[in-house]
Amino acid sequence: MTLTPTGDITGAAHARRSGVGAFNVVQLEHAEAIVAGAERAELPVVLQISENTARYHGGLAPVGLASLALARAARVPVAVHLDHAESAELVREAVELGFTSVMFDASKLPYEENVAATRAITEYCHRSGVWVEAELGEVGGKDGAHAPGVRTDPAEARAFTGATGVDALAVAVGSSHAMLTRDAVLDFVLIERLRAAVGVPLVLHGSSGVGDTDLAKAVAAGMTKVNISTHLNKLFTRTVRERLAAAPEVADPRKYLGPARAAVESEVARLIGVLHRD
Numbered sequence: 001m002t003l004t005p006t007g008d009i010t011g012a013a014h015a016r017r018s019g020v021g022a023f024n025v026v027q028l029e030h031a032e033a034i035v036a037g038a039e040r041a042e043l044p045v046v047l048q049i050s051e052n053t054a055r056y057h058g059g060l061a062p063v064g065l066a067s068l069a070l071a072r073a074a075r076v077p078v079a080v081h082l083d084h085a086e087s088a089e090l091v092r093e094a095v096e097l098g099f100t101s102v103m104f105d106a107s108k109l110p111y112e113e114n115v116a117a118t119r120a121i122t123e124y125c126h127r128s129g130v131w132v133e134a135e136l137g138e139v140g141g142k143d144g145a146h147a148p149g150v151r152t153d154p155a156e157a158r159a160f161t162g163a164t165g166v167d168a169l170a171v172a173v174g175s176s177h178a179m180l181t182r183d184a185v186l187d188f189v190l191i192e193r194l195r196a197a198v199g200v201p202l203v204l205h206g207s208s209g210v211g212d213t214d215l216a217k218a219v220a221a222g223m224t225k226v227n228i229s230t231h232l233n234k235l236f237t238r239t240v241r242e243r244l245a246a247a248p249e250v251a252d253p254r255k256y257l258g259p260a261r262a263a264v265e266s267e268v269a270r271l272i273g274v275l276h277r278d
Contacts, residue, residue, distance in 0.1 A: 003068065004077035006101030007131040007167060009044040010225050014201040019219035019275030022046035022203075023268060024083060024229035026053055029261040030236070031067045035074045037268025043276055044077040045268070046101075048227065051085045060090060064097050081133075083227070091121055094130075101131035103170065103203075111156075118164040126165070133203055133225075135170040136160050151190060154197035161198050168225060169194075170203040173218075186214055188221045195222025203227065208234075212274050219275055226275050235267055236260045 013020040021038075025031045025047050038045035047067045054060040064080070071078035082094040082102040091102050102125060106117040114136070122132045136152050152171040161169055171194055174186040194202055201224035207215060208231035215226060243256035250256060 003072050003098065003100060004044065004079050005129070005131065006046055006079035006081050009046060009077055009079050010131075010168060010201050013044075014224040016277070017220070017222070018277040019215075019224060019226050020044055020046060021268065021272045021275050022048050022081065022083075022225050022227045023232060024048045024050060024053070024227070025063060025067055026056075026233065027063070028066055029257050030232070030264065031063075031070050033232075033261045033264035034268050035070050035078055036265040038078060038272060039075050040265065040269040041272040041276075042076060043272045044079075045272060046079045046081050046225065047071060048081045048083040048103075048229075050083040050229075051087060051090055054090060060093050061097060064094065064099065068098055088117075088121060091125070095125060095128050099130065101133065101167075103133040103135070105135050107135040111160075115160060115163050118160075118166060122165045122167075131167045132165075133168040133170060134160070134164060134166040135205070136172075151187065152194060154190075154193045157194055158197045161200055166200065168201045168203050169198055170205050170227075173204070186210060186218055188217055191218060191221040191223060201225055208232075212271075215271075215274055216277075219277060228271060232264050232267060235263050239263045 009020055023034045031047055034045060034047055049063055049067060053063060057063045067080050071080050079101060080099050082091065082099050084103055084105045085091050086105050091104055094102050104118055104121045106114040109117060118134045125132045136157055150172050157169060157171060173190050202222055203225040204218055204223045205227050207226045207228045239260040240256045243259055244250065
């Protein structure tokens with residue numbers, strides 16, 4: 001199967017008021033597990049690589065090219081997305097490598113500067129057919145830079161998407177990045193208002209802190225792309241710890257990374273099912 005554009009996956013889900021899972025890749029085992037989970041669920045998925053992960057690997061190409069190869073070989077539609085990029089140079093590299101979408105995060109800037117920077121990135125990406133996600137309203141918990149309690153204003157969101165031409169918008173509705181517990185309180189009325197105000201798909205960041213029931217309710221209210229990272233990392237790490245505790249003499253990383261990969265695969269398949277609405 002060829003690489004599927006993120007816009008195709010997310011646009012189709014948006015049209016039928018369904019949800020699509022977007023899961024973050026930290027290392028090769030994550031990418032393999034996410035693709036295998038999507039294949040098990042027989043549903044599309046988005047592989048996400050953050051700017052922080054690219055930095056960890058010493059550059060975007062190693063983990064990006066591996067993810068692109070897995071996406072192209074998958075039996076279901078798989079897109080590869082650059083997540084939370086604040087660097088225009090990294091966005092350009094992602095486009096050159098073949099990523100089908102980028103999330104450009106200029107939300108720390110004042111509103112007018114955010115608009116100008118995002119519009120420039122969007123114009124560049126659209127020349128290559130690359131889909132652009134942006135953020136407005138500051139999703140909490142990202143590097144301590146976002147104030148708690150901030151919410152995206154629907155009128156401002158409508159103006160922002162119109163001024164920038166972005167294809168999707170990450171909005172602040174009560175979730176927070178890097179949550180270790182699944183007890184975030186979402187504003188479902190606000191999600192409905194944002195869906196009515198904004199013509200592009202809405203993106204829920206910080207979804208690891210949201211329980212299954214509320215994830216499904218968020219999709220029903222109007223969310224389309226649902227980003228999940230920390231929840232899977234917790235599962236991966238817990239499985240590694242359990243395997244090492246059971247066999248402390250083990251030296252072969254495959255003996256503990258393999259089971260962790262399998263655990264993430266199962267959870268991805270389950271979560272994709274939670275988000276999907278027929």
